[in-house]
Amino acid sequence: MPTNAPTVADLDEKSLLALIFPRLGPDTALLGPGDDAAVIAAPDSRTVISIDTLVQDADFRLVWPSGYRTTGFDVGWKCIAQNVSDVRAMGAVPTSLVVSLTLPGSTEVQWVEDLADGLAAAIASLASERCSVVGGDLGRGNQIVVTAAVTGDLEGRAPVLRSGARPGDVLAHIGALGLAAGGLAVLESGFDMTDPEKDDDRELAALAMAQCRPQLPPAHSGPAAADAGATAMLDVSDGLVRDAGRIARASGVGIDLDAGYLRAKASPLAPAAARLGADPLTWVLGGGEDHGLLAAFPPEAVLPQGFVRLGEVVAGEAVTFGGAVPPATGWDHFAGQL
Incomplete structure (x- = not known):
């Protein structure tokens, strides 16, 4: 970037806001920016x-x-x-x-x-x-x-909490798993991402973009899960195992993840992981920031479009991976990657 580019120190607050507001798109509030507070419906x-x-x-x-x-x-x-x-x-x-x-x-x-x-x-x-x-x-x-x-x-719905899962419920997920974690590994690596359009780096560049600009499930996914009877739900931001554990603790249950399905989910990430000296299953189980949705549904419920079964709610209090201890847990903001 040019060294003589204008910085925010060259402007006052009013001038900077005048540059920002027109770029934010249509204002849907009853009263938007400009007063001490907004008014929303x-x-x-x-x-x-x-x-x-x-x-x-x-x-x-x-x-x-x-x-x-x-x-x-x-x-x-x-x-x-x-x-x-x-x-x-x-x-x-x-x-x-x-x-x-x-x-x-x-x-x-x-x-x-x-x-x-x-x-x-x-x-x-x-x-x-x-x-x-x-x-x-x-x-x-x-x-x-x-x-x-x-x-x-909520548009008339009851809020879906983390605490409603019961043994026998189906655990389902919608969205990406492991992509943002792979992208973080790329960004922190020695691979040259200054020219991500190079043919041999496009796969790594796509992972990097999944970290920088995550793509969410369709906008209706959360409300659709609520309408389908979801008993518990959360956003997967700190890793599948860690966030499944939050449902388990809040609901007083155990959760067993489908090891076969999740290993298959990790398989397409294997080539990129090999280039980075990483384990793609660790990305899928422990990587956060893909911001998919993890939800529990009654066994008789019809899963909303896009949701895929990846485990079940069981009696107990632990998260297991095909009945065993998971090989990765997830991200803690103070303890780091565990």
Whole structure:
């Protein structure tokens, strides 16, 4: 990037906001950006709300060891993906977001404009026509921090909690498994991702994009699972085994994962994993940030389109892998990869 590119230190807050707001797409709120607070419709009378944060050098690097440079678009996209996925996991439809940006003065204005474009593109692709950015906050700090709070509408449904699974339920999943973990391995590797269009690196580049710009299941998936009678559900953000364990603990049950299915799921990732000296099954079982949905359904339920059976709810309190201890667990934000 040119060294003389304008930075946020060259602008005042009003000027920076004037560049951001027009890029965010249509405003769906009753009262959107411009006042001290937004006003959004709540026809259900209940509001689902969640919040998530992306921190530079903890959740993303501006320049990865592979040479890939994280764009503002990447961070904006990922911000929306992780937030709307949490709302869907309750069986709700996302309706609004407020976004807080902490930016060093050296941050290039183009990077911030790209972030706004990423927010808008991800809302259009991953959320719903009811959803928009309705406000937020700007601040100055030593590193980039992007925090978003999202609201959702249950549209008359009961929220799907983590605590309703019962022995005999079918455990099902929709979305990717292991792709974002593979992408993280690529970004942290010595492979040159400065030119991802090279023929022999396209497979690795696709994995890197799954980490930087995760693709979610269809927008209706969470509400469809609720309508089909899901007894428990969550967003898989910290790894299949770890998040299955959260359902198990909350519900007071055990979960046995289908080892044959999950080994088959890992098989297409084997060539890329071999290049990186990694185990693709570890990606599938322990890798997070694909933001698929994991749900338990009564045994007589018809699984919604796209959901695939990958285990069962059993008596007990542990997560097992074909009856054995899983070879990977997942991500803990303080303890790291276990």
